[in-house]
Amino acid sequence: MSGGLFITLEGGEGGGKSTQAKKLAAFLTARSHDVVLTREPGGAPGAEAIRKLLVEGASNRWDGMTEALLHTAARRDHLVKTVWPAMGAGKTVISDRFFDSTIAYQGYGHGLDLATLRALQNIALGDFKPDLTLILDLPPRVGLSRAQVRGGTETRYESMAVAFHERLRDGFLAIAAAEPGRCRIIDADHDVEMVHAAIVNAVSTYLGGR
Secondary structure, eight states, rough: TTTTTTEEEEESTTHHHHHHHHHHHHHHHTTTTTEEEESSSOHHHHHHHHHHHHHHSSSSSSSSHHHHHHHHHHHHIIIIIIIHHHHHHTTTEEOOOOHHHHIIIIIIIIIOOOOHHHHHHHHHHHHHHOEEEEEEEEOOOHHHHHHHHHHHSOOTTTTTTTHHHHHHHHHHHHHHHHHHEEEEEEOOOOOOHHHHHHHHHHHHHHHTOO
16 A cells, blocks of 8 residues: 555453554654554444454354454455555554454464465455554463453453463464564563553664665
């Protein structure tokens, strides 16, 4: 997308992605970036409607493939309505989650075939990828403990077994290892400001090398 920049934040539950996305948006806005802050599932009216189906209700509400299809439908709407238009206008888009979450949650977490998931993503996205992905990493039990304090109604994934969350952490780390040019691992097992500083360093280094 001409002139635009797409940065995603990824990781397991309770890693502070939403907080850090807002802080990164403020940092870049102060440095003259025209920032659009968004999220997945969601980020467009249709995608937000699908979000409620995915993040609320019982943990066994859907099987893994149904989840993947719902996430991908929401992602396509998000791209068409929000991400691509913003990037086409030269804006910097920061998204709390993107397709790496589908690979980690439905692939590594639920055990779906990774090649099938990547083919599904290719149908919806083509060869489009984020410019930079920040993976906020921390032990699953720590993240789940933080998420429980947060509360709210969007607890469907949080209620899944710890073993599920351990598998998806392995998935995110595998994604980062496979694509070191795009991904940066951020140690999220620290206070908010320390994590923000690490993110600022990673983003600044990336921008300096563009």
